[in-house]
Amino acid sequence: MKKILFLFITTILLVGCSNNTERSSDKEGKPLVITTTGQIADAVKEIAGDLVEVKSLMGPGVDPHLYKATQGDLQTLEEGDIIFYNGLHLEGKMSDVFEKMEKEKTVRGIGEAIPKDRILSNEENPDLADPHIWFGIEIWQIALEEITKTLIEELPDQKDTFVKNEQAYFQKLADLSDWTASRISEIPEKQRILITAHDAFHYFGNSVGLDVRGLQGISTDSEYGLKDIQNVVDFLVENNIKAVFVESSVSDKAMKAVIEGAKEKGHTIQIGGELYSDAMGAEGTEEGTYIGMYKHNVNTIVDSLK
Known part of the structure; x- marks a missing residue:
């Protein structure tokens, strides 16, 4: 034993x-x-x-x-x-x-x-x-x-x-x-304005010549209020902007409020598409790579704004 x-x-x-x-x-x-x-x-x-x-x-x-x-x-x-x-x-x-x-x-x-x-x-x-x-x-x-x-x-x-x-x-x-520069050139200069949920695209805007504005600040941890929404709505109406963009890692609640606010002023806004901002796409997909994510964003922005 x-x-x-x-x-x-x-x-x-x-x-x-x-x-x-x-x-x-x-x-x-x-x-x-x-x-x-x-x-x-x-x-x-x-x-x-x-x-x-x-x-x-x-x-x-x-x-x-x-x-x-x-x-x-x-x-x-x-x-x-x-x-x-x-x-x-x-x-x-x-x-x-x-x-x-x-x-x-x-x-x-x-x-x-x-x-x-x-x-x-x-x-x-x-x-x-x-x-x-x-x-x-x-x-x-x-x-x-x-x-x-x-x-x-x-x-x-x-x-x-x-x-x-x-x-x-x-x-x-x-x-x-x-x-990217070639694709952005397809957007008329007056329409090169990118409106998103939060300020994640300023480096992008600076590099390709887009005016970028976000409802929230550079962090989604920052708060936004009715005044912020109204400011964005006023900007959209004044500049006759037809599309805004939502983000894959940020709730679309705020952008829907912007769309409703513009509607009350008789201005129709469309959601131009979903952009990848702080996160990429699923692993194994083209958008799950940096280059694939970047191209998706550029194509989505150009196709909606041109």
């Missing part, structure tokens, strides 16, 4: 050691990179290829301004080797989490790498940075260089691969920028 018990315990220990060794080997062979948003996750996949495993905390339809880390998220962050987040207060409710994690592993807020003179701010509150940097392709590339730099620091033997992949991806982004 003692021999049987000894063999049973020994077998369990060996299996346990084998499993631990396997997990350790997997982790050593392919570092786990955790990102907050899908935009960052997509960039890491482009730059790192299959050299790392990538997990994003925030999926389609998730608003990063309001996002709070769950217990499962904290576990995922603990397991990660590298953490990339947007910064500039986009993930404002996770600041304490990042500060804690920085003491344990490599944590980078990629937006912090962008020169301050290139960061837009809230007109009403100049001290509040606009975190929607992914909509300005040239500025976004500066943030992505921080990803490449960090990956090289962590995996120096793969430097050539990371640099090569970054260059190839940046060429795709340059092509995207040229294509």
